[in-house]
Amino acid sequence: MNANEPKRTNKRLKRQTDGHDAVDSFSCNNNNSATSEESTIDAVMSEVLSCLRIPGLSVTLVKNGRVILAKGYGTKDKNGQEPVTSSTFFSIGSLTKAFSATLLSKILYEKGHDLETPLTTIRELNDLRFSTEELTAHVTARDLFSHRTGIPSYDKARLGGQITLDNIAQILPLLQAAFPLRSKLMYNNLMYGLVGHVTQRLTRKPWSDAMQDELLKPIGMRHTAILNTSNYEQFQLPTPYDFTKRNFNATREISPKILKLWSMNAPSMAIVSDSVDMGKWLLFHLNEGRAEDDTQVIPQEVLAETYRPVIPVPHPRNKFTARPITPVTFIFEEYGCAWKVGYYRGYPLVTHSGSTLGFSSILTFIPSMNIGAYLNFNTFDRSHFRRRVIMAYLLDILLEETPWLNSSTICTFPAPFADWQYIPKSGANRTRGTAARALSSYVGRYHHPLFGSVNVVHNATEPFLRMFYGPLGHWALFPNNSDEFFGVGQGAVWNFALKDLKFTSLNANNEEIDAFIITSFEEKKPPIFKKVTEVSGINLNLFLTILFLLSLLTYHIVAHMVKRKRKSN
Numbered sequence: 420m421n422a423n424e425p426k427r428t429n430k431r432l433k434r435q436t437d438g439h440d441a442v443d444s445f446s447c448n449n450n451n452s453a454t455s456e457e458s459t460i461d462a463v464m465s466e467v468l469s470c471l472r473i474p475g476l477s478v479t480l481v482k483n484g485r486v487i488l489a490k491g492y493g494t495k496d497k498n499g500q501e502p503v504t505s506s507t508f509f510s511i512g513s514l515t516k517a518f519s520a521t522l523l524s525k526i527l528y529e530k531g532h533d534l535e536t537p538l539t540t541i542r543e544l545n546d547l548r549f550s551t552e553e554l555t556a557h558v559t560a561r562d563l564f565s566h567r568t569g570i571p572s573y574d575k576a577r578l579g580g581q582i583t584l585d586n587i588a589q590i591l592p593l594l595q596a597a598f599p600l601r602s603k604l605m606y607n608n609l610m611y612g613l614v615g616h617v618t619q620r621l622t623r624k625p626w627s628d629a630m631q632d633e634l635l636k637p638i639g640m641r642h643t644a645i646l647n648t649s650n651y652e653q654f655q656l657p658t659p660y661d662f663t664k665r666n667f668n669a670t671r672e673i674s675p676k677i678l679k680l681w682s683m684n685a686p687s688m689a690i691v692s693d694s695v696d697m698g699k700w701l702l703f704h705l706n707e708g709r710a711e712d713d714t715q716v717i718p719q720e721v722l723a724e725t726y727r728p729v730i731p732v733p734h735p736r737n738k739f740t741a742r743p744i745t746p747v748t749f750i751f752e753e754y755g756c757a758w759k760v761g762y763y764r765g766y767p768l769v770t771h772s773g774s775t776l777g778f779s780s781i782l783t784f785i786p787s788m789n790i791g792a793y794l795n796f797n798t799f800d801r802s803h804f805r806r807r808v809i810m811a812y813l814l815d816i817l818l819e820e821t822p823w824l825n826s827s828t829i830c831t832f833p834a835p836f837a838d839w840q841y842i843p844k845s846g847a848n849r850t851r852g853t854a855a856r857a858l859s860s861y862v863g864r865y866h867h868p869l870f871g872s873v874n875v876v877h878n879a880t881e882p883f884l885r886m887f888y889g890p891l892g893h894w895a896l897f898p899n900n901s902d903e904f905f906g907v908g909q910g911a912v913w914n915f916a917l918k919d920l921k922f923t924s925l926n927a928n929n930e931e932i933d934a935f936i937i938t939s940f941e942e943k944k945p946p947i948f949k950k951v952t953e954v955s956g957i958n959l960n961l962f963l964t965i966l967f968l969l970s971l972l973t974y975h976i977v978a979h980m981v982k983r984k985r986k987s988n
Contacts, residue, residue, distance in 0.1 A: 456816060457488065463812065463826045464492045470830035471805055472670055472798065475503035475657045479694045479701065479793040481784075482817055486698035495797070496658035497670070506642065508654040508691045509795040510678065511780050512773025516757035518700075519614050519686040520564040520725050522634045524756070525717045526621050527560060534561035534724055534756065543620050547588055550595050557600060560617070563610045564756035567730045569598040571943035572607050578912070579871045579889040583683055584615040584626055593869040597943040604730050604754055605943070608687035615686035626686060637716045638703050643692040646682040651675055654691050659777020661799040661914045670798060673777040674911035676891055681775065688775045694793070701784055701791035704769070726769050728753030728760045739833045740807060746823045749811050763814055770810075772803060776914075781806040783814065790817040799914075808832045849905050849918075854898035856932075858884055861902075861922050865935040865948030873948055875935065885909075896920060902932070906939070925949070 460478075468476055474497050480488040491503030527533060530541075537557055538544045549555045554568065562568050573594060576582060582590065587609065598605065615626040622629040627645040635643050644654065659678070660670040682689040692700075699711060707719040732754040740749040751761025751770055758769050766785045773780035779800035784791030792813045800806050808829045815822040824832070833839045854861075858877045861884055866872045873888045875896070884896040886906060894906035894917055906917030919938035924930050925947075938945040 460488070460813075460816060461492070463829070464809075466826035467809065467829050468493045468796075470826070472668065473796045473805075474499070474660070474798070475507070476794060476796040477503060477505075477507060477509050477694045477697075478813070479698045480813060480817060481698050481701045481705065481791045483789050484702065484706070486695065486702070489694040489698050491694065495655075497660070503657065505694045508642075508644075508656055508693055509780070509797070510646065510656060510659075510688070510773075510775050510778040511690050511692055511697070511795060512688050512775030512778055513608075513757075514771055514773040514780055514782055515686065515688050515690040516564075516611055517725070517771055518630065518634060518690055519611055519618070520560075520757040521717065521722065522630055523560055523564075523614055523618050523621075524721050524725055525633060526618060526629075528718065528721045530621060534564070535559055538617065541621075544617060547591065549591050550593070554596065554600060560614070561729065561756060562601065563614050563617075564725070565729050565754055566604050566606050566610065567601045568607065568610060569596040569600050569602060569605060570594045570607055570610065571597045571605055571941050572609065573869065573941050573944075574608055575915075575940040576609070576870050577681060577684055578892045578915075580680055580683070580891075581871060581889075582609070582612065584612055584619060584685065587612045587616050590869060595944055601730070604732050608684055611687035612684040615684075618686070630690075634716065637714060638699055638710045639712070640692065640696040640699050643690060643696045645685055646678065646689040646691050647685065648679045648682060651679050651682075656691065657778075657797040659797050659799070661777055662801070663914075671913065673799070673914065674891075676911045677776050680889075680891060688773070697782070697793045701782065701793060704784055705786060705789055705791055725756035726758050726760060728755045730754050732759060736802065736804070739804070739837055739839065740811070744833075744837050747811075749807065749814075763811070764818065764820065766818075772806060774799065774801075774803075779803075779806050781810050783810055785814070785818075788818060790814070792817060804832050805829075849897075849916075850899060851897045852900040854904075855901045858882075860932055861935075863932075863950045864952040866951045867946045867948045870937075870940060870946055870948070872951070873935065873937070919945075 464476060464478065468474070473493065475491065475493040475495050478488060478490050478492065479486065489505045491505055491507050493503055495501045495503055495507065524534060527536065532541060537559055539547050539555055547555065549558060558568055591613070594609065618629055619626050624632070627647070630645060646654070659673040661673050663669045663671050703710060703716065704722070708715055708717040708722040710716050731752060733752050737750050737752060738744060742748050747764050749763045751759040751768070753760050758771055760767065760769055762768060763785065766787060768783055768785045770781065770783040777799050778795060778797055780793070780795035782791070782793040792810060794806060794809055794813065808824055812822050812824045812829060828835065862875055862877050864872055864874050873886055876885050884904070886894045886896050891911040893909040893912060895909060896904040896906050898904050902922040904920040906920060908915040917937065917939040921936045922932045923934050923936060924932060925934045933950045935948040935950070936945050937948060940946050
């Protein structure tokens with residue numbers, strides 16, 4: 420510790436008889452200023468919720484070893500019937516990744532390994548095989564944690580509903596790298612599925628049990644759980660929303676079915692928690708791996724390795740929260756193990772965000788000042804600006820600095836500091852044109868080794884195609900021109916737009932359509948689906964019904980098998 424750093428304290432949260440932890444009242448210098456600061460925060464948060472069209476918000480502030488604020492604002496849905504409180508569960512999204520990285524780091528340490536140990540040199544993992552010999556021989560836990568395997572995300576494969584923590588090792592050879600190992604950050608949720616798989620094999624427990632037994636319970640996070648395909652309703656999560664593509668001032672509800680499906684890759688996004696427990700998580704890090712009872716849950720040096728940056732993570736929007744555009748700099752451009760590192764007002768910080776289809780979170784702590792903050796709201800923040808500027812405001816309160824933001828500038832950001840407008844990538848080339856051939860020419864079942872099968876059908880009464888994938892995927896495909904299309908999501912995938920879809924022929928001597936390139940499924944390595952069967956001369960409604968029932972049945976069979984495996988273990 421530097422001589423200039425404030426001395427850290429080990430004060431713990433007080434207990435209540437209901438089993439949850441009480442939160443010390445907000446305090447800075449004295450009781451009067453505490454009341455004033457909390458009232459100011461309350462007013463700003465309420466105004467921000469209104470102007471940004473966010474129904475509910477969860478906030479946690481910690482300082483000098485105490486949770487000084489754990490509070491809910493707004494309501495759980497747009498109807499405004501049920502308030503958000505300090506005990507309201509929110510999906511924390513990719514903040515889950517830090518839990519996953521911490522857990523596996525702890526397990527590897529206890530087994531005599533570290534983050535630099537090649538996975539296949541560990542006895543329990545020597546059968547893992549990646550797409551190349553180099554990856555198989557050299558990939559480490561740190562590579563998985565820091566997204567530097569060079570493997571693109573292949574994230575849309577999760578819509579197929581077939582990938583689980585138990586079988587993800589079987590698809591590893593199909594995950595082709597786009598860049599050399601450790602050369603570039605390629606954000607990859609499926610690699611965190613592999614983190615969960617590795618954890619299960621090393622602990623011989625389901626990942627969710629290992630997380631509870633080895634990390635959450637020792638820290639004292641009793642109001643934190645793992646979302647799965649069958650337990651969503653019990654947490655009574657706030658209703659998630661996203662902004663519509665045509666009107667960014669309007670929001671639409673996101674189907675819980677998508678969150679259930681995504682939770683099959685639990686180590687990347689499936690933790691749900693409340694504001695009080697997230698305070699314990701912040702204190703765990705600020706107290707260097709110690710729990711509220713002062714138990715050393717993980718050695719300080721092992722935990723510190725998860726913060727160490729190993730690869731750049733530049734982003735073009737970072738300039739909007741840095742001088743000279745803004746009065747202060749809030750930036751993070753290096754990545755460690757599920758953590759980004761950077762600076763706020765010159766103070767080194769550790770941070771990460773979470774974005775899971777209707778829930779937007781960010782957690783930040785500044786070790787040298789012994790402060791940290793967490794916030795989460797139930798609207799999809801695609802630009803990340805909303806959560807970043809709210810966080811900047813809260814950090815100023817903790818640092819006892821005069822905030823450079825207020826409710827007005829939070830609501831208009833980047834204005835008045837800069838001009839900027841969010842343009843969705845999926846909005847490219849959505850001009851409807853005329854297909855190069857009869858729509859029936861594109862109809863068929865197309866297959867890809869990793870993604871599985873998609874079905875393209877046509878109803879003679881409709882001037883477009885329909886595409887189906889997995890238990891929930893349904894798109895209306897409209898021609899741009901020639902054999903190119905774009906997809907508009909239907910039902911549960913209404914906010915999953917598809918672009919640059921191209922039907923083609925792989926046979927130079929035959930112009931008949933026999934392949935379908937779905938660029939939006941993986942832009943770095945666009946998958947080519949090959950036609951395997953025709954789907955023609957069939958009643959569309961009957962086909963859709965059969966297809967939906969078969970997909971739903973497959974999804975529930977997989978979910979049931981996972982649930983039975985958990986119980987058997």
